[in-house]
Amino acid sequence: MTSRADLIVSGLTVELGSGPSCVRPLENLSFVGTDGRLMVVCAPSGGGKTTLLSVLAGLLTPARGSVTFSGRELALSSRPQMLQHRRDxxxxxFQSFNLIASLDAVENVMAPLLMTGVQRSVARRRATELLSGMGLAHRLHHRPGSLSGGEQQRVAIARGLVGDPPLFLADEPTAHLDQPQVGAMLTLLRSLVRPGRLVLVATHDLRVIQAADDVVDLTTPC
Structure with missing residues (x-):
């Protein structure tokens, strides 16, 4: 029986461009991910990691192959179903955080909930709990420009988790961190794993790869 967060990728090929300029960052990729696991997708920069995350998030349509999550094949989903997949x-x-510069940390984390109609007081409470749990209780009302790279990364992760998704995707979460911060990030990533949730991280950082339960190699070696 398919669990809430089972992910099945089969024969996945992504083509960018057409004709002689067509490139395939992913070709005939297959793997299975299950909930309660920390899965790492590894490859050097430009090796297709971000492309894969875009497909899994429903932001990019593959040329061939299938992606099935929780029993639903994304390629066969209607536009409303795809929007529901991304939302729920x-x-x-994101590696670049993509935080809204004019909003403070708690407002950035609240934003996805407000867009789905959650009451502001409920959204603020949920965002505050997440950020406080990540050691940012003293930075709730600071805007991105006054936060360090590690702090911005944690805000971005909190924003991704605020809706309690069964599939959490992180793109190069240690890229902007110094050595002491990497250990804390690894601890945080492990803490996100639970029954009913698959955590999938794209990285070429050996420290993250070694902490994974499962590894998908897009190239050999990573």
Missing amino acids: CVGLA
């Missing part, structure tokens, strides 16, 4: 099933933390 996926949390995404």
